[in-house]
Amino acid sequence: MPSILSKITDPRQLKKLSLRELDQLAAELRERIIDTCAANGGHLAPSLGVVELTIALHRVFDSPLDKIVWDVGHQAYAHKLLTGRNEVFGTLRTLGGISGFPKRAESPHDCFDVGHSSTSISAALGCAVGRDLKGERNKVLAVIGDGSMTGGIAYEGLNHAGELNKDLVVILNDNEMSISPNVGAMSTLLSRTITSEFVHKAKKDLEAFLESMPMFGRSALKVAKRAEESLKGLFTPGMLFEAFGFEYIGPIDGHDIPLLLQTFEAVKRFDDAVLIHVITKKGKGYPAAEANPSLFHGVGPFEKATGKVLKGKGGAASYTGIFGEAIRKLARDNEKIVAVSAAMPDGTGLSPFAKEFPTRFFDVGIAEQHAVTFAAGLAAEGFRPVVALYSSFLQRGFDQLCHDVCLQELPVLFAIDRAGVVGNDGPTHHGVFDLSYLRQLPGLTVMAPKDENELQHMLFTALNLDGPAAVRYPRGNGFGVPIDQIFKELPVGKGELVRKGKDGAIIAIGTMVQAAVEAAEELAKEGVELSVMNARFVKPIDRDLIIQLCGTGMLFTLEDNVLQGGFGTAVLEVLEEEGIIGVKVTRLGYPDSYVEQGEQAELKAAYGLDVPGVVKSVRKARGAAAA
Incomplete structure (x- = not known):
């Protein structure tokens, strides 16, 4: 059977596919995601769990006109594949490749950059209010997982959204690991009853009628609401979300494409705040991920046939x-x-x-x-x-x-x-x-x-x-050094001089000390002798040892942190506060910009924080000083 995914370059093409073709597309999406994550690593289980949900969203709604905000974003692999990124999907999470998360600079279909949890409702509400202020009429949707609903900002967003009652759709992706289990046929029955456009309109008309009646209208409305909530509360968590001012729909099967399409088509005609509760299975379609969704939530490269995770650097403990x-x-x-x-x-x-x-x-x-x-x-x-x-x-x-x-x-x-x-x-x-x-x-x-x-x-x-x-x-493994069996207390605010030299000093913090030592040894072959200080403490910093090293006339600070306000800045502050002048200081760290994705070693090399990079910086600084 010819591939469907290979022909999808725009999500609008999904509107022309039959239900059978949508099922085939779901299978192809899973295969593509599994193959790529097996090679590159990635957030496999979350993305496998929302394949049908993603297909239904893009079939019914009109991205990028309609905006879909993915909470955390690690569930958005199928979204990326359906929005024109299939050909480059193999570069996922690699240096220079596409991001593992939605990224506005990457595609107009990514309407908001995400990476941390619980932010989607607040962001989507902002988009909805912005839409209304501009007089536009597109839909705005937030897709949030049940795990993200433990974050306080999610409820801050719900509270504000319910008060404003904007045209906003929140989809709660419940993967059976937190909020509630799938309650089967009854939940589907309730969902179909509630999602009926006729029922939705009739309910709104009844509420308006009762509120308009003098004397007893509001009391009758309260009784009616209590009766409805009592029934739904027996089977669903709807009372919670309706207390926030949302119309609650669900729970429904998040892998049932026809039911998802029916629900979304109905909700598309609503003009107030709605929450749709869908039940999905994390890791669906890949047995290893279904059996161990925690391991395959964010996983390194693995063998596709067995699910065996391929280990990285061996030997040393992490x-x-x-x-x-x-x-x-x-x-x-x-x-x-x-x-x-x-x-x-x-x-x-x-x-x-x-x-x-x-x-x-x-x-x-x-x-x-x-x-x-x-x-x-x-x-x-x-x-x-x-x-x-x-x-x-x-x-x-x-x-x-x-x-x-x-x-x-x-x-x-x-x-x-x-x-x-x-x-x-x-x-x-x-x-x-x-x-x-x-x-x-x-x-x-x-x-x-x-x-x-x-x-x-x-x-x-x-x-x-x-x-x-x-x-x-x-992150990652250590250097494989011997582990002492007895704990010892370090002198607070005191560093360690691990190497002595007369031609300058590298003051390094954390694991960058190893790179400093190796760089000093490499430079020693050229007759350049550098001291190396293991700072240990960023605060309180070892002022005495730093002042002592100023006698070499040239200092280099080395940190795996941004330079702005970082460890190197702390060293500069020591020199300023002590009135020390005439010492050339070169700070090595990350610049005033966000660091892209890539392997740790690749990124350190790209920013001159590996051994060759440190050696190059020392040579450059010494050459400039001699000129």
Whole structure:
């Protein structure tokens, strides 16, 4: 049978396909997504779960005139394939290729850049209000997963949208892992009854009639609403969403294309806020992903035939794994240690902790702001909370970190995973801002280990402080260094001189210390002797050692963070505050722009933060100084 997907260059072509052809298209979409993710890695399970939903959306609605906002965006692979990107889909998540998330610069069908969860309703409401202000009449839709509904901003958006009651469609993609199970035939029956245009219009007319009647009209309306909600509440979560002012439809089978088409065609004629609850299966169509949707949520390259994930760098333990094991060991000796995750117990390495200490582990869902303030409350009661978050996700809790933790000097430890560039997820996920936004906060101790062994000592040190602390470390495996069996407390605010030289000094933070050492060794072959400092602490910074290294006359700072306000800036501040002049300083880090997607090694090479890049920068600076 000829391929249908290969002929789709515009979503409007779906309107001419038969139901049988739409089913074939769904199968082809799944095959294309699986093949690409097997080669490149990616968010496989979420995208497989919304194939039929995506087909139905593009069949009924008219993108890009009608705007579809995908929450998080990792479920939008089928959307990309149906909107003219099939030929380049093989470049997904690679350097110079298409993004793994919707991206406005990539296609007019991507109406909003997304990457973090729970934002779609707010963004879609903004689009809807903007549409009305311009006097336009297109539809605006937000597709949000049940996991994203744990984020507070989703309810802020619902609350505002319900109040405004704009022409807005919210599609709740429930993949049976959170809000409610599929209740089968009854849910379909309720959905068909509710989605009837006649029923919708009759209900609106009745409400208007009762409200217009003097004396008892409003009372009758309240009784009618209570009766309706009591019936629906037995079977659906409709009462919750109708309390926000939305018309609730569902739950319906998110893999039943005819039912989806019927529902969307009916809703297309509505002109108020509607929420459609669809039930989907994460990973549908690929047995390995169906059996283990958590693993295949965001997965690296794998064998398509077996589902076996292909491992990357072998031998060394991951920083995430070292963190999880160290916290578990420390918790055995300190019953006050508790751990907090924001829907990422596996990703942050806390699953073993949760298994061993179930009453001391708290997964708050995708709610980073709540996680931070919740931990502050625990600390106020005498506990030692460890909040494990990805660097880019902690950005969401900055206000709480500032006001609820640091202002009160509460001893909360932030274990910041995925610091620096993270790879193929790209600019929404790179953790290249944390040194800048953390070091400005009074009373916060900020550390970054040079290797996986130093990580565990920093965690131990942080848990012995009287105030808040943050330890940031990268994604991926360590260097394979020996792991000490006994924790040791590091002197706070003191760096480590790992190499001595007279011709200049590289002051490096975190895992960039290894690149600094290797670059110094390479330059030594040319007769250039550089000192290398492992800074360890961004705050408080080791002023004494930096002042000592100024005697070499030339300093290089090296960090996997943006240069604006980062570690290099902290070194410059030391020189300014100490009145030191005549020292040439070259800062190496990421520029004032968002870093694109690509493998970690590719990105470091592209920005001159690998060993050859550091060597080149030193040569250039020395050449300029000699000129």
